[in-house]
Amino acid sequence: MDMGGDGARQGREPRSGGANLLVFLALLPLDALVGGYAWLAIGMNGWAAAHNGEEVTVAFTESAAYGGVPAAVGLALCWGRYWGAAAAQFVLTAVLIAWLLSFPG
Incomplete structure (x- = not known):
């Protein structure tokens, strides 16, 4: 823990914009x-369901699983104090999930 000249604790500073x-x-x-x-x-799941004559359903479980990977990376970026990169990662995760849920199956 870093201590300043007056004995006050100094917090960890975020990374630079370039980083x-x-x-x-x-x-x-x-x-x-x-x-x-x-x-x-x-x-492929949607195509297989449509090809077999089954009703195509929205793949919520798969969307959550595939969205979890970039979300976990975003959390790791927060831990490493890359706040700008983490915010962009969370936005990309939200876009990925919205895009995946837009498919009928």
């Missing part, structure tokens, strides 16, 4: 990989 941007850009391939796999898996 947040670099971390966010470094995580974009992971986000694209998770989003692409989620799109493929949910799309």
Whole structure:
């Protein structure tokens, strides 16, 4: 724990904007990989249901599972004090979940 000259505790400072941007850009391939796999898996389930004559349902469980990966990464970014990158990660997670739930199955 850092102590100032007057004995007051100094909190941990957030990372710089450039560091947040670099971390966010470094995580974009992971986000694209998770989003692409989620799109493929949910799309294949919907296609199989439609092809077999079954009713296509919204895949809430799969959407939550695939949205959990970027959300966990966002929490790790918060722990590492990358607040800007974490906020962008949470926005991307919300967009991913909304996009996945827009599919009929």
